[in-house]
Amino acid sequence: MNTKTFEYKKINEVMHVYEHESGLETFVIPKKGYSKKFAAFGTHFGSVNSEFVVPGEDSVTKVPDGVAHFLEHKLFEQKDGSIMDKFSELGSSPNAYTGFSHTVYLFSCTDKFGENFQLLLDFVQNPYITDESVEKEKGIIGQEIRMYQDNPRWRVFFNLLGAFYKNNPVRIDIAGTLESIEQINKDILYKCYNTFYHPSNMVICVVGDVDHNSVFEQVEKSIKTSAKMPEVKRIFPEEPEEINKNYTEQNLSVSMPLFQMGFRDIRFNSKGIDCLKRETAVKLLLEMIMGRSSELYNRLYGEGLINNTFDFDYTIEENYAFSVFGGESRDPVKVKDIILDSINKLAGTGLEKNVYERVRKAAYGKFLRQLNSVEKISHVFLAAYFKEANMFDYFDVYDKISFEYVNDIFREHFNPDNFALSVVNPV
Amino acid sequence: MQKDLLLEERARKVSSFNGIDVYQIRTGKFKTNSINIFFHDDLKKENASKNAMVPAVLRRGTVSLPTFKDIALYLEELYGASFDCGVIKKGERQIIHFYIEFVSDEFIKGEDNLFEKAFNLLYDIIAKPVLENGIFKNEYVEQEKNNLKNLIESRINDKVQYAVDRCYEEMCKGEPFEIYDYGAVEDVGKIDSKSLYEHYLNFIRTYPAQVYICGNVADDVMHKAIQMLENLRVENKTLQEGGKKINVLKGVSPDSFNKSEVKTKNVTEKLNVNQGKLSLGFRTNTPPDSNDYYALVVYNGILGGGIHSKLFQNVREKASLAYYVFSRLEKFKGLMVVSSGIEIENKDKALDIILDQLEQIRAGNISDYEYETTLNVIETGIKSLRDNQISIVDFYLSQTVAGTNDDFKSFAEKIRKVTKEDVIRVADKIKLDTIYFLTRS
Numbered sequence: 001m002n003t004k005t006f007e008y009k010k011i012n013e014v015m016h017v018y019e020h021e022s023g024l025e026t027f028v029i030p031k032k033g034y035s036k037k038f039a040a041f042g043t044h045f046g047s048v049n050s051e052f053v054v055p056g057e058d059s060v061t062k063v064p065d066g067v068a069h070f071l072e073h074k075l076f077e078q079k080d081g082s083i084m085d086k087f088s089e090l091g092s093s094p095n096a097y098t099g100f101s102h103t104v105y106l107f108s109c110t111d112k113f114g115e116n117f118q119l120l121l122d123f124v125q126n127p128y129i130t131d132e133s134v135e136k137e138k139g140i141i142g143q144e145i146r147m148y149q150d151n152p153r154w155r156v157f158f159n160l161l162g163a164f165y166k167n168n169p170v171r172i173d174i175a176g177t178l179e180s181i182e183q184i185n186k187d188i189l190y191k192c193y194n195t196f197y198h199p200s201n202m203v204i205c206v207v208g209d210v211d212h213n214s215v216f217e218q219v220e221k222s223i224k225t226s227a228k229m230p231e232v233k234r235i236f237p238e239e240p241e242e243i244n245k246n247y248t249e250q251n252l253s254v255s256m257p258l259f260q261m262g263f264r265d266i267r268f269n270s271k272g273i274d275c276l277k278r279e280t281a282v283k284l285l286l287e288m289i290m291g292r293s294s295e296l297y298n299r300l301y302g303e304g305l306i307n308n309t310f311d312f313d314y315t316i317e318e319n320y321a322f323s324v325f326g327g328e329s330r331d332p333v334k335v336k337d338i339i340l341d342s343i344n345k346l347a348g349t350g351l352e353k354n355v356y357e358r359v360r361k362a363a364y365g366k367f368l369r370q371l372n373s374v375e376k377i378s379h380v381f382l383a384a385y386f387k388e389a390n391m392f393d394y395f396d397v398y399d400k401i402s403f404e405y406v407n408d409i410f411r412e413h414f415n416p417d418n419f420a421l422s423v424v425n426p427v
Numbered sequence: 428m429q430k431d432l433l434l435e436e437r438a439r440k441v442s443s444f445n446g447i448d449v450y451q452i453r454t455g456k457f458k459t460n461s462i463n464i465f466f467h468d469d470l471k472k473e474n475a476s477k478n479a480m481v482p483a484v485l486r487r488g489t490v491s492l493p494t495f496k497d498i499a500l501y502l503e504e505l506y507g508a509s510f511d512c513g514v515i516k517k518g519e520r521q522i523i524h525f526y527i528e529f530v531s532d533e534f535i536k537g538e539d540n541l542f543e544k545a546f547n548l549l550y551d552i553i554a555k556p557v558l559e560n561g562i563f564k565n566e567y568v569e570q571e572k573n574n575l576k577n578l579i580e581s582r583i584n585d586k587v588q589y590a591v592d593r594c595y596e597e598m599c600k601g602e603p604f605e606i607y608d609y610g611a612v613e614d615v616g617k618i619d620s621k622s623l624y625e626h627y628l629n630f631i632r633t634y635p636a637q638v639y640i641c642g643n644v645a646d647d648v649m650h651k652a653i654q655m656l657e658n659l660r661v662e663n664k665t666l667q668e669g670g671k672k673i674n675v676l677k678g679v680s681p682d683s684f685n686k687s688e689v690k691t692k693n694v695t696e697k698l699n700v701n702q703g704k705l706s707l708g709f710r711t712n713t714p715p716d717s718n719d720y721y722a723l724v725v726y727n728g729i730l731g732g733g734i735h736s737k738l739f740q741n742v743r744e745k746a747s748l749a750y751y752v753f754s755r756l757e758k759f760k761g762l763m764v765v766s767s768g769i770e771i772e773n774k775d776k777a778l779d780i781i782l783d784q785l786e787q788i789r790a791g792n793i794s795d796y797e798y799e800t801t802l803n804v805i806e807t808g809i810k811s812l813r814d815n816q817i818s819i820v821d822f823y824l825s826q827t828v829a830g831t832n833d834d835f836k837s838f839a840e841k842i843r844k845v846t847k848e849d850v851i852r853v854a855d856k857i858k859l860d861t862i863y864f865l866t867r868s
């Protein structure tokens with residue numbers, strides 16, 4: 001059995017890895033003393049993968065928006081009923097989520113880990129989809145879409161993505177639309193399943209107080225495929241190098257305007273440790289520019305232009321990368337003007353090294369805190385894995401990142417030409 | 428100390444003085460330690476907004492760190508320690524909460540005393556606010572009044588939660604429970620620096636308080652923290668004269684439950700929404716300190732506490748009417764809510780299916796699968812609480828509010844002992860009070 005162990009002494013963590021002959025990698029991160037055991041089985045197939053070439057075929061396959069998410073719902077159905085019932089019987093909670101770039105099936109339990117894990121391994125490898133169950137699911141997913149239509153935080157975010165991108169599928173709601181899900185049928189779901197749910201396109205991550213050897217043995221016994229599959233060619237539509245529009249708004253029943261704004265990256269490396277470095281740099285910059293300790297935040301707060309809800313983040317994936325910051329304000333446009341002006345001034349005066357050092361120290365502690373939660377570990381781990389990086393590399397990045405590099409990223413990312421603002425106004 | 432000896436997450440009362448109880452929760456499995464301080468008040472209209480304002484103003488500055496920015500800088504120096512404060516509503520009690528979480532010393536070799544620095548900050552925020560002419564800074568008070576008004580108004584933004592809160596509010600008209608967690612906009616308007624400062628003095632002198640210290644904290648460090656807390660009530664000695672009486676923590680007031688049967692109310696509210704939200708409010712007539720409470724927890728699990736529940740299986744899986752549907756208990760006031768997001772025209776259909784599920788339990792139609800699974804799911808849930816410091820603290824805080832004395836183990840054991848007959852018995856006491864529907868305008 002091909003296994004490796006990595007020790008991270010400084011943070012008192014260990015990671016065990018096993019590579020199955022199909023190419024599937026399994027990671028175990030033991031957490032001694034934890035009650036909860038958490039396992040996730042993920043595939044590199046998310047909402048943005050609506051165009052691809054199936055290995056062995058010549059032509060491009062195009063599928064309706066929302067397929068990855070729809071498949072996630074349908075996989076829980078098995079020949080002998082819903083797999084959820086079996087998890088529930090063991091007292092565990094199964095779940096799944098679909099993101100832009102990947103879909104993850106998971107459960108958390110406190111007892112009978114082996115039995116639960118077997119259910120996970122089996123159901124993800126055994127789809128059972130019927131015409132009838134697909135139709136039934138349209139009602140449920142339809143209500144999920146409806147719920148998000150009434151969620152102003154969700155809307156203001158997706159409207160911003162729509163301002164950043166003209167064609168990139170990241171701009172479309174993960175669940176698709178009421179119209180697009182109508183086009184989904186059994187054959188489409190099976191085609192996507194057969195293309196993206198090959199073990200070589202997947203990963204397993206287990207976090208909790210478990211014995212890694214038995215986890216690996218179980219995986220070895222349960223993975224049915226041994227052959228590796230050629231990589232799926234993923235196709236993304238041509239995207240102009242300019243943002244789609246710099247302002248967008250919508251009316252919803254909210255008490256005061258909600259806003260999100262940010263910068264879209266045009267050229268970037270989205271793979272491996274470079275990607276983690278860039279992500280870390282932009283996040284540090286956001287903290288330096290508009291974090292709770294910044295002049296800018298305190299000015300906006302003091303003038304009553306922002307409140308406690310103000311927050312920021314940066315996303316970087318295969319084909320898109322952007323910063324997003326916002327919250328609630330009586331005057332989002334004024335907030336935008338002040339932020340852009342302040343970034344412009346900072347470009348003139350330059351970043352302060354002591355601020356950078358302080359923020360880096362704080363970010364290290366915050367990252368460390370995530371290791372308290374088995375869910376959080378799995379979540380961050382998988383996101384990094386699908387970027388061909390390892391979560392524990394972040395600690396290296398925090399150690400080695402340089403002020404010069406952060407300066408370079410500052411000049412590159414915070415370019416007013418790539419800026420957009422999204423507002424949700426009260427009706 | 429050997430790490431394995433620290434595995435049990437149990438709150439132990441280590442000290443009690445001046446109406447302050449100090450609890451320690453020893454555990455070595457987390458990367459961080461945390462300190463939580465809670466001040467309790469009865470939920471009442473004249474205090475609700477003032478109580479919400481107190482932490483909002485206190486977090487703006489202390490004597491030694493007089494601005495929000497100074498505090499933020501201090502937190503960054505503590506390796507990004509996380510600080511927050513606010514109010515929590517548990518039944519008809521309003522609790523003012525202060526919290527700080529920071530990296531455990533073993534992960535930041537070369538520096539230590541993070542506990543002391545974090546504790547001092549929390550202490551100063553509570554006890555040494557920055558003042559102007561002997562009262563709170565007017566600038567801070569006015570800004571936070573605005574923020575609080577906005578916060579209260581912004582509750583329409585989250586429609587899922589709004590539909591639950593509004594149902595309870597309509598249901599409990601005339602009872603203290605109808606008061607929103609943060610009070611009311613018109614009451615915020617009446618607050619000024621002077622009256623708020625007077626309220627603050629009363630708060631710090633008389634509100635019963637609990638302190639929970641969680642993590643891998645040495646005894647001498649604990650001891651020092653307790654010594655400091657002993658000064659909390661007498662910080663401002665000149666104002667201490669007159670010797671206000673410190674309240675004593677009481678359990679749930681029996682008044683919360685004195686509600687004789689009423690006719691079911693129907694409430695419809697219109698907003699600009701795509702999805703209708705149906706919420707049903709129930710009186711369980713089962714107080715949290717009664718033996719039946721554990722059966723009520725099982726009842727709720729069977730009805731709508733997860734994917735195995737009757738509501739999920741029938742409203743979502745069988746009828747495809749909803750993406751989400753759940754039932755949830757309000758433990759301290761003895762209420763239960765069922766809520767679901769549906770197409771507006773499906774309201775009656777959904778209502779029929781939901782009420783039928785309650786009727787099924789009342790009639791004893793509980794399968795072995797539903798019963799066993801619910802017990803297993805609840806047990807997993809209880810054990811899982813032990814992996815999160817906030818959940819551990821909240822569990823023990825809830826015990827004190829309910830006037831019960833469970834730990835994770837005894838709670839799980841009592842759940843295990845609940846029989847189907849117990850569930851049917853509590854089902855009989857559950858009465859529908861209010862049907863609330865949020866629909867399109």
